[in-house]
Every structure is written in structure tokens, then in C-alpha cells.
Amino acid sequence: MKNISSQSVLLTTSEIPLYAANKRSKPPVSNGVIGMLIFLVTEAMFFAALISAHMVIRAGLTEWPPWGQPRLAIETTALNSLVLLVSALLMGYSRRLLQQDKISSGRRWFGISILFGIFFLLSQGYEWVQLLEFGLTLSSSVYGGLFYLIIGAHAFHVIGALSVLIYAWNRLGSSKNPITPEAVFPLQILWYFVVCIWPVLYVLVYLS
Amino acid sequence: MSQSTSAVATDTHAEHHEELSFLYKYILPIDHKIIAMQYIFTGMIMAIVGGYFAYAFRMQLAFPGDLVPLYGLVGPGEYNMLVTNHGTIMIFWVAMPVLIAGFGNYLIPLMIGCDDMVFPRLNRLSYQIFLVSALVLILSFFVKGGGFGGAWTAYPPLSSVAEYSLTDWGASLWLLAVALEFISFLLGGINFVTTAMNARAPGMKMLDIPIAVWFIVVAVILFMASVGPLVAGAVMLFMDQRVGTTFFLPSAGGDPLLWEHLFWFFGHPEVYVVLLPTMGIVAEIITVFSRKKLFGYRTVLYTAFATGGLSFVVWAHHQFIAGIDPRMANVFTVTTVLISIPLAEMMFSYIATLYGGSIELKTPMLWALSFLAAFLIGGVTGIYLGASAMDVYFHDSYFVLAHFHYTFFPITIIGMFAALTYWFPKMFGRMMNETLGKIHFWGTFIPFNCIFLPLFFLGLAGQHRRIYNYDHFPDLATQELQDIRVFATYSLIVMIFFQLIFVYNFFHSMFKGEKATENPWKSNTLEWTTLSPPPHGNFKVLPTVYRGPYEYSVPGRDEDYWPQNEAPKKS
Numbered sequence: 001m002k003n004i005s006s007q008s009v010l011l012t013t014s015e016i017p018l019y020a021a022n023k024r025s026k027p028p029v030s031n032g033v034i035g036m037l038i039f040l041v042t043e044a045m046f047f048a049a050l051i052s053a054h055m056v057i058r059a060g061l062t063e064w065p066p067w068g069q070p071r072l073a074i075e076t077t078a079l080n081s082l083v084l085l086v087s088a089l090l091m092g093y094s095r096r097l098l099q100q101d102k103i104s105s106g107r108r109w110f111g112i113s114i115l116f117g118i119f120f121l122l123s124q125g126y127e128w129v130q131l132l133e134f135g136l137t138l139s140s141s142v143y144g145g146l147f148y149l150i151i152g153a154h155a156f157h158v159i160g161a162l163s164v165l166i167y168a169w170n171r172l173g174s175s176k177n178p179i180t181p182e183a184v185f186p187l188q189i190l191w192y193f194v195v196c197i198w199p200v201l202y203v204l205v206y207l208s
Numbered sequence: 209m210s211q212s213t214s215a216v217a218t219d220t221h222a223e224h225h226e227e228l229s230f231l232y233k234y235i236l237p238i239d240h241k242i243i244a245m246q247y248i249f250t251g252m253i254m255a256i257v258g259g260y261f262a263y264a265f266r267m268q269l270a271f272p273g274d275l276v277p278l279y280g281l282v283g284p285g286e287y288n289m290l291v292t293n294h295g296t297i298m299i300f301w302v303a304m305p306v307l308i309a310g311f312g313n314y315l316i317p318l319m320i321g322c323d324d325m326v327f328p329r330l331n332r333l334s335y336q337i338f339l340v341s342a343l344v345l346i347l348s349f350f351v352k353g354g355g356f357g358g359a360w361t362a363y364p365p366l367s368s369v370a371e372y373s374l375t376d377w378g379a380s381l382w383l384l385a386v387a388l389e390f391i392s393f394l395l396g397g398i399n400f401v402t403t404a405m406n407a408r409a410p411g412m413k414m415l416d417i418p419i420a421v422w423f424i425v426v427a428v429i430l431f432m433a434s435v436g437p438l439v440a441g442a443v444m445l446f447m448d449q450r451v452g453t454t455f456f457l458p459s460a461g462g463d464p465l466l467w468e469h470l471f472w473f474f475g476h477p478e479v480y481v482v483l484l485p486t487m488g489i490v491a492e493i494i495t496v497f498s499r500k501k502l503f504g505y506r507t508v509l510y511t512a513f514a515t516g517g518l519s520f521v522v523w524a525h526h527q528f529i530a531g532i533d534p535r536m537a538n539v540f541t542v543t544t545v546l547i548s549i550p551l552a553e554m555m556f557s558y559i560a561t562l563y564g565g566s567i568e569l570k571t572p573m574l575w576a577l578s579f580l581a582a583f584l585i586g587g588v589t590g591i592y593l594g595a596s597a598m599d600v601y602f603h604d605s606y607f608v609l610a611h612f613h614y615t616f617f618p619i620t621i622i623g624m625f626a627a628l629t630y631w632f633p634k635m636f637g638r639m640m641n642e643t644l645g646k647i648h649f650w651g652t653f654i655p656f657n658c659i660f661l662p663l664f665f666l667g668l669a670g671q672h673r674r675i676y677n678y679d680h681f682p683d684l685a686t687q688e689l690q691d692i693r694v695f696a697t698y699s700l701i702v703m704i705f706f707q708l709i710f711v712y713n714f715f716h717s718m719f720k721g722e723k724a725t726e727n728p729w730k731s732n733t734l735e736w737t738t739l740s741p742p743p744h745g746n747f748k749v750l751p752t753v754y755r756g757p758y759e760y761s762v763p764g765r766d767e768d769y770w771p772q773n774e775a776p777k778k779s
């Protein structure tokens with residue numbers, strides 16, 4: 001087992017160096033990217049189902065939001081959404097740098113992008129605390145249930161994506177156990193997805 | 209797999225030369241062939257559990273209220289639990305793991321000529337999650353209140369409110385098991401598609417890929433695209449059960465129909481997810497045993513794409529009388545009838561393949577042909593059900609039940625036996641006994657028809673599904689109908705006995721069977737060009753492909769087959 005390649009992020013590499021061993025031509029799209037894209041098809045359908053659930057349940061009720069339930073913080077969250085979008089732009093910038101082999105500056109912007117993501121997560125968490133205080137809970141109404149379901153599902157994705165990004169960021173710089181920019185790319189795609197789905201959810205949950 | 213394996217492994221994979229310890233070889237393997245066996249054996253064990261449940265509730269239907277030998281009393285709640293978990297197990301823990309995960313894992317790398325899946329560790333993780341999911345399901349039978357009994361479709365509020373289902377934890381564990389299982393197949397699916405796209409042997413173009421691999425890949429894509437909504441629904445149902453949300457509770461603003469849509473949006477593509485792998489397996493077998501080129505390779509492929517696409521727009525044919533808009537029912541009737549066109553075309557291609565071939569009725573071929581015959585009945589009755597005007601009467605009757613058993617039984621059980629008997633020489637390096645194989649075939653296929661054909665008539669006579677004792681319904685408790693039920697149950701018992709022959713044949717041949725050559729069936733595809741069983745790393749020299757997989761009986765050649773990797777003669 002000892003010769004299995006050092007890169008072991010589940011999706012980013014093939015552990016058995018197939019191409020090298022067999023002199024096959026390198027495929028046009030790397031394994032990691034294809035794997036991630038297929039995964040994102042499922043993810044997109046998952047969110048599509050949540051969105052349609054929201055629309056179906058809402059269409060069946062006359063009063064929305066229901067009486068006595070707190071209103072959501074539209075403006076703060078809008079600003080917060082901007083932070084998240086900036087994070088994706090920074091991630092794209094870092095990808096450019098990494099591609100040009102500027103590992104250390106690429107890694108720096110990678111880290112800053114992660115920080116923006118963390119900021120988004122924390123301020124959303126703060127909003128949740130306030131909403132809970134105002135009496136919006138999972139079981140206070142189907143409105144509350146949908147809010148925590150959809151925004152929570154997104155938060156869950158943010159947490160997951162940030163964790164793997166931090167892990168990758170760490171290994172990008174490590175000297176013992178480094179990871180190539182190519183291996184990081186699928187995770188960056190994941191981050192783009194998580195960011196891009198957010199405006200849709202924002203419009204659905206906060207504005208409609 | 210001892211000395212020859214390590215010898216070969218040495219010169220192919222310089223880096224894999226060490227003999228793996230037992231732990232890493234069989235318990236925590238990354239070799240796709242071992243993982244495939246894990247899936248297949250787990251699936252076969254679950255099939256025994258599912259079959260045992262079927263035995264118990266069929267006995268209750270034939271002899272209501274009597275003690276069932278080797279089981280005990282089947283009360284109403286018990287009956288619901290048995291049918292629910294029978295269905296769940298057979299679809300999610302037998303059909304999916306054996307046909308897709310098991311044979312997908314075994315065949316994809318071998319048939320496309322590479323040494324393993326591109327994400328071997330993801331593959332191993334996928335099986336581990338699958339195993340946990342099976343254990344969670346089994347655990348759910350033993351918690352307080354017993355296993356879940358709200359049908360494999362788990363319609364709320366019955367499934368979401370503990371006071372209704374009476375299986376507080378059984379329902380949640382059932383849901384958890386299903387969700388875990390989906391995660392496992394999601395990981396496996398990512399692997400399958402990526403491998404088939406990126407790791408093919410040099411020279412293997414898109415249209416040189418064997419249909420079996422193509423169909424598994426299409427099935428996986430269908431699965432990946434349809435499972436998201438069900439996972440979302442499962443999360444919502446789980447929250448309804450455990451944290452007091454009301455997504456599906458009409459009294460508190462929720463919508464129970466929403467679950468039905470989410471479930472069937474997945475549920476209908478799912479039937480093609482399990483159908484396509486078997487269709488692919490059958491394509492391999494009928495070409496080999498009729499020594500003919502597959503009739504219309506492209507047509508077959510494109511019909512699969514068309515079926516897959518259409519399968520996303522037919523789901524509401526399961527809900528014609530669930531309170532959906534009648535205008536919507538018209539739309540879904542049309543799409544449902546449309547989807548049978550590509551499927552029929554595929555069937556015709558297969559039949560045309562057989563036409564004029566030199567057919568050899570070896571056991572795998574018997575299974576493959578019986579699949580086509582039985583599935584035909586399943587498909588045709590589906591069209592009756594798709595017509596909403598008729599389905600209003602048929603819905604939730606034994607007609608539906610007979611319909612889908614004429615699809616699922618051929619797909620799952622016949623497909624599994626077809627694949628096992630065909631690839632057995634490759635998997636275990638020995639031949640199965642033909643005579644026993646044929647006895648087992650007839651002992652399974654005839655009783656299968658005796659069980660399920662009569663159920664069409666019960667359905668037409670108005671017998672509703674999911675009722676544990678028809679004595680309470682005078683119109684259905686007549687002697688004639690009861691005779692049919694008894695006949696079906698006896699047929700099931702006969703079928704179960706014949707499975708013992710298979711078990712004997714399987715294990716006896718595995719250790720004592722005649723040694724298999726590399727290519728006992730004279731087949732073209734790449735898995736037959738390596739040793740039986742293939743070593744770790746699969747091929748001595750990774751193959752190069754020169755032609756499509758179905759070049760049988762090509763004029764002007766001495767042999768009637770032409771392996772994909774045989775280099776053309778220089779002229």
C-alpha cells in the first residue's frame with residue numbers, strides 16, 4: 001500500500017497513476033473536475049427540489065409570512081450576500097494566479113476568499129440567533145420550517161465547502177504533503193456552486 | 209488468486225508488487241473486483257431477507273390468521289412492516305447494489321480496459337456506507353414498535369406522524385437507511401461515470417463501448433439527476449418526524465402531495481435506473497449466444513437516451529387519483545405512452561439480433577431470453593396503467609402489483625442470474641454446472657409466472673393491495689379468489705426450493721467446478737482477454753482497442769468472433 005500516491009483528498013486525485021503507468025494520453029478534463037461536475041448535478045437537483053417545495057407550500061397558503069412571525073433581515077443579508085459573491089471572485093482570482101504557478105500569492109488570495117466565506121457564515125449565524133429570539137423556530141410555522149430548511153441546507157454546504165477548502169489551503173502551502181493547483185480546482189468549482197446558488201435562495205426566501 | 213496473481217501484478221504494476229494482507233485485500237479493498245463481490249454478496253444476502261419476508265406475507269394471504277411455519281403470526285401491523293421492507297429491500301438493497309454497484313464495479317474497468325476505478329478509495333467508502341445503511345435498516349426491525357410499515361413509498365402523514373404509523377423509531381431508521389444508501393450510490397456513481405469517460409483503453413471510441421457499460425453509465429446519470437429531490441424530501445420527512453416541522457402535514461400548512469411529487473420524480477427514473485443495467489447485460493449475452501452483431505447499436509443506445517430523458521416527465525402517472533389536476537393527468541398519460549416507444553424499439557432491436565442467429569441455449573442465454581419475454585408483459589401492462597382512464601380503476605390493485613413484478617422480477621432476479629451465470633467463469637475462474645443451471649432456470653421461471661400471472665386476474669377482480677386479510681371483505685373472500693391466492697403462494701414455495709439448487713451450484717462450482725479458460729464463451733469484449741479470474745491490475749498488458757464489441761460471424765474470417773483488442777492483420 002505504501003506507494004499509493006500522496007494525494008488523498010477523495011475527489012481530487014486518482015491514487016493509481018494510471019496514465020503515467022500506461023502511457024495513455026491525458027484526458028481533456030481531469031477526473032476530479034468530472035467527478036465534481038457530476039456531483040453538482042445532484043446538488044443542483046437537490047436545491048431545485050427545495051425551491052419547488054417552497055413554492056408549492058407557499059402557493060397553498062394565503063398569508064405569507066404568517067401572522068405573528070418575525071420578518072427577515074433583508075438589507076443586512078443583501079450586504080452579506082455581496083460578501084459571499086466577492087469571495088467567489090477572489091477565489092477565481094486565486095485560481096488565475098495558481099494557474100500561472102504563482103503558488104504563494106495564489107494561496108494568499110485563496111485564504112482571503114475563505115475568510116470572506118467565514119464572515120458570511122458568521123453573520124448569517126448571528127441573524128439566526130436573532131430570529132430564534134424573535135420566535136421564528138423550526139416548528140413555529142411551516143414558514144419557519146422552510147426558512148431553516150433552505151437556508152440551513154445552504155449553510156451546511158458553506159460549512160462543508162469551507163472545511164475542504166481550508167484543508168486544501170493548508171496542503172497547498174505545506175512542504176511535506178503538498179497538493180497541486182489542479183487537485184484544488186474541483187474544490188474551487190464546489191465553492192463557485194455554493195456561492196452561485198445563494199442569490200437564487202435569497203430572492204426566493206427573503207424577497208418573495 | 210495466489211501465485212499467478214502476484215506474478216502478473218509484478219510486471220504490470222511495479223508499485224503494487226507486495227502481496228496485500230488479508231485485511232486490505234478482502235475487508236478494506238480498493239480493488240474494484242473485490243468491492244464488486246462485496247456488493248454482490250451483500251445484495252444476495254439481502255435478497256434472502258427480502259424473500260423470507262415475501263414468504264411470510266404470502267403465507268398469511270393464503271392462510272389468513274394461521275401461524276406461518278418458521279415465522280409466526282402475521283398480524284396487520286406485522287404484515288405492513290413485511291411488505292414495506294420487502295419492497296424497500298428488493299429495490300434498494302438488491303437491485304441497486306447487485307446490478308449497478310456490483311456488476312458496474314466489476315465490469316466497467318474490465319470492459320473498458322483499465323486497471324481500476326479512477327477513485328478507488330471513494331469506491332471503498334461507498335461500499336462501507338452501503339454496509340452501514342443495510343445494518344441500519346436491519347436494526348430498524350428490532351426497535352420498539354417494530355419496523356416501518358408505511359409502504360416503500362412512505363406517503364405522509366402516515367409516515368411522518370408517529371401516532372399514525374405506530375413505528376416511531378422504525379420509520380426514522382428506515383428513512384435514515386434509505387438516505388445513507390443514496391449517499392453511497394452517489395459516491396459510486398461519480399466514480400463510474402468518471403472512469404468510463406477518462407480511463408478507456410486507447411482506441412476505444414464512444415461507439416466501441418459495450419452496451420453493458422453504456423447502460424450502466426446512463427443509469428447512473430439518471431440516478432444522479434433524480435435522487436436530489438428525494439434526498440430533499442427525505443430530509444423534510446425526517447424533520448417532520450423528529451423535530452416537529454410540518455412540511456407534509458396539511459393541518460399545519462404543509463402539503464402531503466409535495467412528498468408524492470418528490471418521491472415519484474425520483475421513483476419513476478429509478479425504474480429505468482434498474483432496468484438499463486439488466487438490458488445491457490442481456491445485450492452482451494444475446495449477441496454472444498446467437499453469434500450475431502447487435503442489431504442497431506446506435507439505435508439501442510439512442511433509445512436508452514430517449515427513455516432516460518422521457519423518464520423525468522412521467523412521474524405523475526403514479527398519482528392519477530391522488531388529487532392532481534385532471535388536465536395534468538392528460539399530459540402525463542401522453543408522456544407515459546410516449547416512453548414506451550423507445551423502449552419497444554429497444555426490444556425490437558434485441559429480437560432482431562436473435563433473428564437468424566445460431567442460438568445456443570446455454571444457461572445465461574436462457575435467462576436472457578426469459579428476461580425479454582417476461583419484461584415484455586411488464587412493459588405492455590404498463591401502458592394500460594399509463595392511460596389515466598384505466599388507471600383510475602387499476603390503481604393500487606393487484607394489477608399494478610403484477611405489472612411491476614413483471615418488470616422488477618425479470619430485472620432484478622432474472623438479470624442477476626443472467627449476469628452471474630455469464631460472468632461466473634471470469635469472476636471465479638471456474639465453470640458452473642450447466643445441467644443444474646438449467647434445472648434452476650426452469651424451476652425459477654415457471655413458478656415466477658405461476659405466482660404473478662394470476663395476480664393480474666385478482667387485480668381485475670378488484671383486489672386491493674396492502675390488505676392483510678381478505679376475510680374482512682366478503683366480495684374478495686370468495687373461494688375462487690382464495691384458490692388463486694393459495695396457488696400463488698404454493699408457487700412461491702416451489703420457487704424458493706429451487707433456489708437451493710442455485711446455492712449449491714454456485715458454491716460447489718466456485719471451488720470444485722471445471723477450470724475456466726480465459727474466454728469460454730468466445731466473446732469479444734475486453735474482460736475475456738485476461739486471466740480468469742483477472743489479477744490485481746486486471747490486464748497483463750493493458751489492451752488497445754481496434755473495433756466495436758459485437759463483431760460476431762464477420763464474413764471472411766475463420767473464427768466467428770473478433771476480440772476488440774485483436775490487432776488487424778497488416779496487408
Ligand code: HEM
Nearest residue numbers: 479483525526548587590591593594603604608612615616
Ligand atoms: C413501458 C414502460 C412502463 C410504463 C408505461 C409503466 C407505467 C406504470 C404506471 C402508469 C404505473 C402506476 C400504476 C398505479 O399506481 O396506478 C406503474 C406502476 C409501477 N411501475 Fe411501471 N411502467 C413501465 C415500466 C416499468 C418498469 C421498467 C418498472 C421497474 C423496473 C416499473 C415499475 C413500477 C412500479 C414499482 C410501480 C408501482 C409503484 C407503487 O405504486 O408501489 N414500471 N407503472
Ligand SMILES: [Cu+2]
Nearest residue numbers: 476523525526
Ligand atoms: Cu412510473
